[in-house]
Amino acid sequence: MRNYIAPLRDMKFVLKDLLDVEQKYQGYAKFADKVSMDIMEQYLEVAADFCQNELLPINAIGDEQGCRLENGVVTTPDGFKAAYDKYVELGFTSLTGDEQYGGQGFPTLYRIAISEIITATNWSWGMYPGLSHGAMRTLEHHGTDQQKQKFLVPLIAGRWTGTMCLTESHAGSDLGLIRTKAVPNSDGSYSISGEKIFISAGEHDLAENIVHIVLARLPDAPAGTKGISLFIVPKYNLDEAGNVASRNGVVCSAIEHKMGIHGNATCVLNFENAKGFLIGPENRGLNCMFTFMNSARIGTAIQGLAAAESSYQGALAYAKDRLAMRSLEGAQAPNQPADPIIVHPAVRNMLLTQKVFAEGSRALAYYLATYADIAEATDNPEEKKAAENRLALLTPIAKALMTETGVEAAKHGMQVFGGHGYIAEHGMEQIARDARIASLYEGTTEIQSIDLLARKVLGSKLSLLTALTDEIQGYVQENQQHAQFSQQVEQVRQLTEQWLTLTQTIQAQAQSSANEIGAASVDYLFFSGYVVSAYLWLKMAVTAQQKIEAGDSDPFYAAKIKTAQFFFARILPRTTTHIANIQAGGESLFLLTPEEFKFD
Amino acid sequence: MRNYIAPLRDMKFVLKDLLDVEQKYQGYAKFADKVSMDIMEQYLEVAADFCQNELLPINAIGDEQGCRLENGVVTTPDGFKAAYDKYVELGFTSLTGDEQYGGQGFPTLYRIAISEIITATNWSWGMYPGLSHGAMRTLEHHGTDQQKQKFLVPLIAGRWTGTMCLTESHAGSDLGLIRTKAVPNSDGSYSISGEKIFISAGEHDLAENIVHIVLARLPDAPAGTKGISLFIVPKYNLDEAGNVASRNGVVCSAIEHKMGIHGNATCVLNFENAKGFLIGPENRGLNCMFTFMNSARIGTAIQGLAAAESSYQGALAYAKDRLAMRSLEGAQAPNQPADPIIVHPAVRNMLLTQKVFAEGSRALAYYLATYADIAEATDNPEEKKAAENRLALLTPIAKALMTETGVEAAKHGMQVFGGHGYIAEHGMEQIARDARIASLYEGTTEIQSIDLLARKVLGSKLSLLTALTDEIQGYVQENQQHAQFSQQVEQVRQLTEQWLTLTQTIQAQAQSSANEIGAASVDYLFFSGYVVSAYLWLKMAVTAQQKIEAGDSDPFYAAKIKTAQFFFARILPRTTTHIANIQAGGESLFLLTPEEFKFD
Known part of the structure; x- marks a missing residue:
């Protein structure tokens, strides 16, 4: 079985030392009595215990079966x-649910932290409650009170689960193309007909009912994205008392054979005059969906983090144990037939890359989650707007960067194992197969990059971006004379400045061709991601140094500083290639006609 | 079924226009009557026909079953x-075999070209004859005439297949640790006992016998790599006439469950007093093995190329067909509900990246293969040495670069498909799973990088490197005033210069710590690989331009130039990050103690 222990020490560092969330959440009535280090640690420990003892042992089984x-x-x-x-039974389904409907009302931050542990121990399993969460959020934000009583209450209680039914076989990223129809019935309900594909957790035997949230078109709907509405379609119809009654007209006709996440049922769902209920206004379904999609994108980002952490832990244990060759500096374990491979620089480079991805992603995820919570908790409209903007800017960055680095970390995990990494029994190849889905679903990396650059950055006339770069430069200024990290401070300062310059370069290029935006966007996203990460790594190093100077003798802090030094020395240089690619422009992408791509 | 047509047009371009192999091989008696474009084209067409019609249809079946x-x-x-x-029946097993023992005596170049097509259509199947080839080469170089008559003849005829038995569960990269024993018998044979793992094609039902080439230790052997000998161990013992007789003491006790290459049996082989025959001198087995290992590494490099090409072809067909969104420049296919995704810059970027990896790798592979052939064919000891040196330098570069870019290309292939890329039926995820083995087996990327930097470059006091950089700078000088490509010529000039500077930087760093070599080696390998690729892409562009200027109207040449422009604009900038990482040095890799890597 795989090696995994929840990284509670690092989680606490981010929650307490880096973000001081106890203090931060005190100011909001909604969370004032919910957030304390004691409560959080308790929940994290219960979650760690559950995941390590219940989910991890059935992870490989799920993959196999x-x-x-x-x-x-x-x-x-x-x-x-x-x-x-x-x-x-442990109450996790109700964790962040609305207290009016049986939830515990905890902030998103808790869910984020716990879902890392769930995913790291059993990705496929975690998707079942994960999808329910999306359905719950949609109902909380857009459902009527009656709909909430009927559908949200059992979802929060965990008696039922939920799905999100968006994709059709010809319509993935481009939801404007969907064809599923909703015809109004005389009783106020709708008859839903059509085929949805890639419906995760679309059918299963875990719960007594499934609440499908379905995108469909009304008969008179305008074409494209402005003619899509959102419907609740339960697997089983309900009787007057809200109990499960007759089967509704939705059937799972196939499940997909996939590269990974075998334990989760990815379903083709056929709706044939299924009874559904409109949620939110007519033709505004896509807007309602965005509530869910942002939350789903953060959830997916966390999956990338989980892959980085679990593959790191697997590889680290192996690297300490496996003997091969001697260190180039001479035998380090002279009593053994060879040295443990952790002595070799290339192995260390992979382990440290995994480590900074995991820890950097964790910091980014929690930082992001605080904005999600503030946006929900604050009464101050300005603060709300600012938090929403930050969330809007950082979500595509986090989704793409954390999933792509998760995939990369999983690759390193296999590589540290050598040929053994390719063999199922060690579990490393499963992580790589499971992780690969994360840069595809909930909007590919390429879709995220267009969302970031075209919608969020250029669409806001850079205001979302400058709000963040101002924060970073403020922090840089405070630490310009830092005794230990002035060099790293200077790196962050320069790159943040360059972030704005590069944005202006793209703006200028886009004057001549709109394609320049798409030609730059993926590199721009990674560049942005590494700069945000650099900001957070600087903060982590400075924070750890403060703890040491205040007399804290926990060896964790020195290790954190050393890890940050690796990030600045060996990961941050990745920005140079992204800069060069952006500066190169998009001309070379459009030289070939489609016919010229291939000659037989 | 997957979309694949052998890229014969590009193959011919490399063989004829770029390398002019017909002319080049004329000078060597061994190949003078073997190499002509006519013969090569004929073989390639037969191979393409066989692979597309016989191997491709059973590729997904092999993966599933x-x-x-x-x-x-x-x-x-x-x-x-x-x-x-x-x-x-088609005679492919005997293609490059020694004519004295029933082979056709064609050069390695033929095998290289054909094995790309085999691997692109069915990787797992291709490994069975691929492994035989390794055994044949070993016998040809180190076997006695009697051994060749007994074992090589049926291998060349394809009646039997071969394996290479190196790895043991505790000894992968570090072959010095192997424990399998060989005890001399009175009749001159040896009794081999031990367990070998990861034996590809180790047991199967394709042929009537299997010739295992096995590394083992004699009773009085010195410890480590200097005490390893090489043995022939057939699955079935032979009678006096050389026919298959009784079963020998070697049994397949398990086959591995792997991420991919499911159709190839990766075996645990148990040798229990199996009858074996010493091949080559006692205790010199590892040296004999190197003959095979170099050839195997080139073979593995080709597998990476095959993954790049097949994933490219799959993604290209999909990108032309799949409709989603409109171009940022406005509708390109106004009569359709959306534009084909090939209009989107990020999709084009992925397709072009796959394309340059495939075509660049093909050029590198054939370029490399000519040196393998010259080394074997020439009577001139100086030319032989030079060819061997070039082969020694380029083999680790080709193996690591071509397999890693193959893995990357396969990832892009899935990404172009979006969520559909994750589904088995489209075949893209199988390519990614199959391809992943190639950067692990036959020496990981990290092992190749140490081989390149420590053994080949520094170990030769840079003489192997300067021989190549001199060639490149010579070509640069010839083309300095090139009307179309002077900018690319200058890029190649600068990077080639920097190759030497970086090498000297590492030499200097290594004065203070030998670990600096390992800290730089992976980045150094990729840097080297992109520079060699840049040299070849420049040559390809210049060559294509010459054809156009000479009046050749084949649109292939203009497309080749445009592809080269993409390489220089958007792939070559990757060198900047590798330079920065090398310059950063290895200090940050060694700050953490093993204990500091993780806190619970």
């Missing part, structure tokens, strides 16, 4: 149902 | 045996 579909019924892998029951 | 082990007997997937018989 996958889901089975027979006559529309999906059977999940052995142990998945029992683990789900335990999860419900 | 995998191999089955029952009572020591391995059953390969449906169709594998029939395809193997056809392959033997």
